[in-house]
Amino acid sequence: MAYKYENYDPSFPDQPVVDLYLPVWARLAALKSKPAFIWAQDLSTSTLLTYQQLNSTVDVISSRLLSPPLQKRGDTVLLLCSPGLDLVELIFACQRAGLLSVPIIPPHPAFAKENYHHLIRAISQTKPKAAIAHPHYISSIRHYVSSPHNNNKLTHMLQSIHWISIDELKHGRQGNNNMVTLNNLDYRGCKADEVFLVQYTSGATGVPKPVLVTAGSAAHNVRTARRAYDLHPNSTIVSWLPQYHDCGLMFLLLTVVSGATCVLTSPTAFIKRPRLWLELLSEFKATCTPVPSFTLPLVIKRGGVHQGASPLNLSTLKNLIIINEPIYRDSVEEFFHTFSPFGLSPSSISPSYGLAENCTFVSTAWRSVNSDNDGVGAGANSSSFPDFPAHNKLLPVARLGNVEEEDVEIMVVKEETLEPAEDGVEGEIWVASPSNASGYLGHPCFTREVFHGRLRNVVSKCFLRTGDRGIVKGEKRYLFVTGRCQDVMELRNGRKVHPHYIETAAYNSCPKLLRGGCLAAFKVSSTVVVVAEMQRIEKGIEKGVLKRICEGVKEAVWKKEKVEVGWVVLVESESVPKTTSGKLQRGKAKEKLLAGGMKILMEMQFGKDVSVSKIAQTKVRQVAWEENVTGSLLCVEAHSTLMSLL
Numbered sequence: 001m002a003y004k005y006e007n008y009d010p011s012f013p014d015q016p017v018v019d020l021y022l023p024v025w026a027r028l029a030a031l032k033s034k035p036a037f038i039w040a041q042d043l044s045t046s047t048l049l050t051y052q053q054l055n056s057t058v059d060v061i062s063s064r065l066l067s068p069p070l071q072k073r074g075d076t077v078l079l080l081c082s083p084g085l086d087l088v089e090l091i092f093a094c095q096r097a098g099l100l101s102v103p104i105i106p107p108h109p110a111f112a113k114e115n116y117h118h119l120i121r122a123i124s125q126t127k128p129k130a131a132i133a134h135p136h137y138i139s140s141i142r143h144y145v146s147s148p149h150n151n152n153k154l155t156h157m158l159q160s161i162h163w164i165s166i167d168e169l170k171h172g173r174q175g176n177n178n179m180v181t182l183n184n185l186d187y188r189g190c191k192a193d194e195v196f197l198v199q200y201t202s203g204a205t206g207v208p209k210p211v212l213v214t215a216g217s218a219a220h221n222v223r224t225a226r227r228a229y230d231l232h233p234n235s236t237i238v239s240w241l242p243q244y245h246d247c248g249l250m251f252l253l254l255t256v257v258s259g260a261t262c263v264l265t266s267p268t269a270f271i272k273r274p275r276l277w278l279e280l281l282s283e284f285k286a287t288c289t290p291v292p293s294f295t296l297p298l299v300i301k302r303g304g305v306h307q308g309a310s311p312l313n314l315s316t317l318k319n320l321i322i323i324n325e326p327i328y329r330d331s332v333e334e335f336f337h338t339f340s341p342f343g344l345s346p347s348s349i350s351p352s353y354g355l356a357e358n359c360t361f362v363s364t365a366w367r368s369v370n371s372d373n374d375g376v377g378a379g380a381n382s383s384s385f386p387d388f389p390a391h392n393k394l395l396p397v398a399r400l401g402n403v404e405e406e407d408v409e410i411m412v413v414k415e416e417t418l419e420p421a422e423d424g425v426e427g428e429i430w431v432a433s434p435s436n437a438s439g440y441l442g443h444p445c446f447t448r449e450v451f452h453g454r455l456r457n458v459v460s461k462c463f464l465r466t467g468d469r470g471i472v473k474g475e476k477r478y479l480f481v482t483g484r485c486q487d488v489m490e491l492r493n494g495r496k497v498h499p500h501y502i503e504t505a506a507y508n509s510c511p512k513l514l515r516g517g518c519l520a521a522f523k524v525s526s527t528v529v530v531v532a533e534m535q536r537i538e539k540g541i542e543k544g545v546l547k548r549i550c551e552g553v554k555e556a557v558w559k560k561e562k563v564e565v566g567w568v569v570l571v572e573s574e575s576v577p578k579t580t581s582g583k584l585q586r587g588k589a590k591e592k593l594l595a596g597g598m599k600i601l602m603e604m605q606f607g608k609d610v611s612v613s614k615i616a617q618t619k620v621r622q623v624a625w626e627e628n629v630t631g632s633l634l635c636v637e638a639h640s641t642l643m644s645l646l
Contacts, residue, residue, distance in 0.1 A: 043283055077100070078123070203585065220433070274304075293332075571601060
């Protein structure tokens with residue numbers, strides 16, 4: 001299913017906020033009946049929203065939103081809807097109403113044990129006037145707060161919020177009719193300099209932080225991405241990413257800015273059947289799809305490449321956007337060789353970089369590595385993997401010698417001296433861009449530290465300190481993201497190493513029994529520790545086998561990375577904590593291990609680190625860990641398990 005809309009003038013003036021693009025498309029005869037978003041839970045069931053329908057629905061919802069208790073612009077509203085077209089409509093309607101929206105994953109309404117902490121965090125920090133959810137979710141909330149057994153902090157918080165049904169907003173009684181719609185010249189939605197969104201960081205290296213995003217910075221960010229990926233009304237995007245923050249959320253805005261069509265499905269649907277992603281790419285003749293780097297080995301392993309009734313055809317794909325560092329060349333190359341027989345072009349591979357503090361998009365190496373001087377353009381051998389530059393097994397995410405965005409500056413800075421790092425020297429990545437967010441809600445000191453970076457002894461612009469480490473190499477100044485500053489491990493000999501190299505070497509020592517992407521390396525005292533999840537097994541494995549796996553991990557890490565591992569811990573599946581976007585939470589893994597919260601199958605200590613031996617001997621092995629609760633509803637997408645099946 002492909003769409004052709006040639007009657008489009010690419011020179012129309014860019015709009016200051018994303019919502020203003022909607023009426024542009026809705027009024028164009030060639031595009032008003034074009035699908036803006038398609039929700040496809042599977043190939044047999046799909047629902048679509050045209051640009052005209054989306055614009056009209058956003059008008060209706062935004063007018064009804066500005067009635068009590070949301071009586072004035074700038075009020076905060078919590079969006080607690082499961083992924084789908086309703087959430088898309090709400091995000092644009094809040095912007096048009098001039099409200100500050102906070103989309104978060106709706107926790108199970110039973111609020112068992114640990115699964116409501118992020119909700120408490122969001123309510124405490126953003127202080128919403130109202131929350132919007134589906135009727136059945138609101139009924140569950142009311143049942144929870146009415147129970148005398150639930151007289152706690154969360155109950156009082158939920159009672160203080162006015163709950164609004166999405167069904168009532170779309171189909172219920174008419175609210176405030178005085179809202180001036182976008183059919184008039186006076187736009188009363190969020191202005192470019194006003195905060196319209198709070199998006200939380202992933203929480204990979206700490207507690208998720210609320211990022212304040214202005215309507216103007218978001219518009220700049222997606223316009224930059226549109227140009228970088230060459231998106232337009234004939235583009236078709238397929239995405240299963242969570243729609244609440246980062247790439248999944250910004251691709252909703254990017255779709256509208258580009259006048260493209262976006263086919264959406266849920267993360268849960270992808271987890272249950274990874275082949276669905278490939279089928280959607282084929283069925284809708286997708287030209288663009290964003291995926292975290294862990295997707296590639298997962299789809300090779302569980303994607304059922306040669307199974308299923310529907311044939312695969314990836315020949316229309318122009319942008320396979322790969323996000324989430326580290327991006328390993330070997331992993332991408334294996335994926336390419338697996339799917340090149342199905343038409344996957346080498347010129348589509350688009351390693352990219354982004355973070356919530358810059359709305360999302362920072363850069364991509366796609367246009368740079370596919371330039372005509374690199375030999376991987378349209379005339380390249382379609383069966384050959386592109387001749388990508390590489391650094392320590394990683395692919396680049398930008399070419400700083402060819403930055404086309406004049407208002408965006410990316411540089412690598414020495415953390416100790418706050419001076420620019422020479423090419424070939426690793427340091428922290430700094431970004432100066434109109435896409436930079438305003439800061440963290442309620443954290444003025446941290447905002448000043450992160451969003452107001454200044455070079456030492458130089459009069460310079462204000463930079464965002466990303467917390468990511470990178471290095472620039474080669475004549476064309478390719479940028480490689482090497483890891484997180486906070487995760488860097490300093491060894492006893494003074495050498496610094498990124499834990500993902502240790503984790504990769506450990507996994508490759510026994511890929512048939514260990515779970516890829518589910519290993520965490522960190523330090524306890526001066527000892528390097530590797531915690532590795534085992535594959536799900538019906539029967540217990542002999543201790544002798546587990547012992548050999550532990551020894552193999554130690555030997556492989558030393559052989560590949562020359563790092564001495566002093567403690568190897570094999571745990572049951574779903575023991576290693578991750579973010580909703582699949583990033584490892586190494587700090588949480590360390591806390592969980594030392595608190596006795598891991599379901600340990602086998603552990604071995606090497607060397608003579610007395611402190612580690614003492615910890616290992618005294619820690620309590622719990623049969624169940626509080627974070628591994630049961631009873632999660634599919635309707636809230638089970639995002640915390642997004643990576644557990646890799």
